Amino acid sequence: MPGTMAATLPVAQAPKAANAAEDTGMDEATLVERAKTDKEAFGQLYERHVDKIYNYVYYKTGSHADAEDLTARVFIRAMQHIERYEDQGVPFSAWLYRIAHNLMANWHRDRNRRKTINLDDLAHWQLFADGPDRLVELSNDNEALLAAIRRLPAERQDLLIFKFVEQLSNAEIGAIMGRSEGAIKSLYHRTLLALREDLHGAIVPVAAPRYVRLRGWLSGGKDQGFG
Template sequence: MARTTESELSLIEQAKTNPEAFGQLYEIYVDRIYSYIYYRTGSQADAEDLTARTFFRALDSIGRYVHRGLPFSAWLYRIAHNLVANWHRDRGRRKFVSLEDVTAIGPRGKSPDVHAEDNERRGELVAAVRRLPEDRQQLILLKFVERLPNAEIGEMMGRTEGAIKSLYHRTLIALREDLATRSFHW
């Protein structure tokens, strides 16, 4: 994911006083923000609502936005993350889209038995991810589903890029150990 470009910085500055410019930013980022929220809530209606709230808050706060060298999307993801965290806290639940649904689609041309084995291995991996603490699950989602760079993940999670690298390393070790104790073979 690239850093914020000069043209995007110009658009952000315009958006501070021009709703049409903010609308362009909305069009650029709405699908990514919706996808992130949907994976975190597992509900289309809630994802739509929280996506709208994310952009409403962003519009309300755009005048105070200060570029700090990270992509503009990091700021939007941070807003979305806070809204999703509040959503979970308010409801006292942690419902996610089934990662099995996200990973169950296999490449064409595989025989049914190979596809079934792949799905079984994915299921074991997903179960191991779900046994991780919440912050590590979020890291895995942002890294592998959203494909965000460490700096952007750090901004979202309120940590330094170095802390994210360290957490990522510890998370992979924890996953490897968990899977090894369960005789998982990829």
């Protein structure tokens, strides 16, 4: 699972409000229930999750200004609809990500924009080789991989962001994208295979430990680590 990654990924953080709500340390399920009628409790939820949502939106837009605006919209919509929230067995953040995911779909459609992923950010992503415990670090100059990711359908780009940037589980991604956990696992598998096919012939294994380029599944190894 992406949760086993040891590397530190680049994180964009939302600007902090001067009157930020103080986190009381209340367990999340209780806090969510209280937030349905208590704005201060909702403020604590905001402080707990705003950086994650901002980070996701920033990766999708590449713009801090747009990320601030869209993140605000996510939490406004969440506050408007939190009374309807029901625990589905996944973290509360999955519900927020789903709101963000839907807003982003509308944002790109309205502007006819294709999201971009910065090469500097991509260099910090890590992918699996031969299983979940062996990681492959991408080289800073791997423009071929960046181009291949940009050619993927939007939902597959989303999947990679959720997996490798946000480090979410298949169950959490399924809740966000409105699919079963099995469907997400299958989509992830197909996405990795599509990348490997697209990059066929462009991958050159190197010995330098700092820049090991897409060994394992991308160079034709066994298809493992899709869970």
